[in-house]
Amino acid sequence: MAGYLLHHIIRFGRTLRAAGVPITPGQIVAFIRALEWIPLEDRELFYHAARCTLVCRREDLETFDRVFEWFWRNPLMGGQLPPGLLSTAPGPIRRQENRPRPAEVGHPPAPEPRSENPEAPPVILADRAMTYSPIEILRRKPFERFSEEEIQRVRRLMARLRWQISERETRRLRPGPRGEHLDLRRTLRRSMRHYGEWVRLLWRTHKRKPRPLVVLCDISGSMERYARMLLHFLHALSHTRRHVETFVFGTRLTRITRCLHHRDLDEALREVSRTVVDWSGGTRIGECLHVFNRDWGRRVLGRGAVVMIISDGWDRGDVELLGREMERLQKSCYRLIWLNPLLGIPGYQPLTRGMQAALPYIDDFLPVHNLASLEQLAAHLERLPSRRSARRSGLARPVPSGEPE
Known part of the structure; x- marks a missing residue:
């Protein structure tokens, strides 16, 4: 209204x-x-x-x-x-x-x-x-055009977003009203009330648990105008969900999960600035993904993790290495989502070498340039299927900002 x-x-x-x-x-x-x-x-x-x-x-x-x-x-x-x-x-x-x-x-x-x-x-x-x-205007306004006062307002709006990723089915079973597995022990115990007659069959269903979320954010020079708002987004995301692992990369990969645990945003950003040493430098996405797959893949990609890469795709590294590491990353996680702030620009085409090498292995290609795109991302994560479906072949279909999927 x-x-x-x-x-x-x-x-x-x-x-x-x-x-x-x-x-x-x-x-x-x-x-x-x-x-x-x-x-x-x-x-x-x-x-x-x-x-x-x-x-x-x-x-x-x-x-x-x-x-x-x-x-x-x-x-x-x-x-x-x-x-x-x-x-x-x-x-x-x-x-x-x-x-x-x-x-x-x-x-x-x-x-x-x-x-x-x-x-x-x-x-x-x-x-x-x-x-x-002014909320509707702030929802559609790109991040790089915000004034200092608008940044403070958007910070409060980001804190209100609720990120509910679709849950995964585990191998453990629990009693349920209807399921795929007959609970024979409870059925026999219940039948003793009716002189051994199986009046009612009892079932077991799979337990459901939340999926871990892994975020890799580009902080190179081409992403400098988006970096501040994206760090605000990562801080709000880390305090909304429990199982969130956060990394930033430019020429090297840095884990900032513990830095974002500070409740105060300013203190968290100061800790991040002390930890990260390659702000606004070059971009070597392939080398950073190689380090992530080698050192962190087995630690954080278990239990059906969803991986989000936030980058504009500008890369000065080895393109063939980027393609190999993207393929390995996609096979290791449940869902691979690429968030590109340039995708919100009308007429944008992913023609850079980095994006061309990564697109065949991306499951979802979404924009992340304003508050409305973050709301769209939250709705998309909530609609993810609970079971792994067949991998899509070919290029990921971009979803324009503000339009339903």
């Missing part, structure tokens, strides 16, 4: 209750759900949706009409009823005919009731100047 309209609706319900109209929280929820099925620019439908969901007694109709007209003249004044509002002689309230008005992007115009006096000015239900919200 656009802007502060939801807040105004709740205040409107409290005002009706103060006027003597019995309003329950369920009626407020019903009114809000009804607005999802009507265009907000239709003033007549808005009025009737409120009347049908918030009024249950005939004797409350006149009170509702007067409070409705008074409240939506200026929603910010709602709360205390002016003296004499309900004692005025009752009279019919006519609705203003719908007149087309250019709608603002992201903030549809609210309904406008009108009194019976045709010369009276139209009543504005919501002050659009007070319903502005």
Whole structure:
């Protein structure tokens, strides 16, 4: 719901209750759900949706009409009823005919009731100047264009994201309502209550556990304008999930998992800056992946791990080595996801040598250039299949930012 309209609706319900109209929280929820099925620019439908969901007694109709007209003249004044509002002689309230008005992007115009006096000015239900919200703009704005104040806002929004990766099935079994394995021991024990008759079969199903997540982030010179926001993202991700291993690479590979364990973001970033020595340098993705597969692969890629590589694909190393290490990494993990901040640029094509060598072994090719792309990534991780499917052959299909998969 656009802007502060939801807040105004709740205040409107409290005002009706103060006027003597019995309003329950369920009626407020019903009114809000009804607005999802009507265009907000239709003033007549808005009025009737409120009347049908918030009024249950005939004797409350006149009170509702007067409070409705008074409240939506200026929603910010709602709360205390002016003296004499309900004692005025009752009279019919006519609705203003719908007149087309250019709608603002992201903030549809609210309904406008009108009194019976045709010369009276139209009543504005919501002050659009007070319903502005910068969240939608921040969701679509690229990371490299953020100001310092916007960075602080996005940090708080990142902390609210919840990362729920699809769980994996383990080999261990547990009692379940229905499963693939018959629990013969519990079935026989339960049958003793019925003189040995198998009245009900009991089953066992596989236990489910969360998948580990491994992130390798490029911090070379070409990724410098994205590095700060990506570190904020990695810090929020590390404190949302338990099993997260984080590495950064440029000309060498560095593990920063322990650095990001600090609850305070600034302290975590200072620890990362002291640990990493190849900031904004060259890029040797193949050599860094070789070190990761040799030294860390068996430690962190067990139990169906999901691997995310964050890089623009610019590489100055051996391209053939990059292809071999990508193939080895894909075979060792459950899912290999490549996040490219340049993928959010209209018309971008992965034509660099590094991307061309890596694409045949990427399962998912996604953008990571704004907050909306992070929300898209969270939804994608939640929809991953619980079982390993057949590996896709050929190039990964890029998913444009802001479009459903």
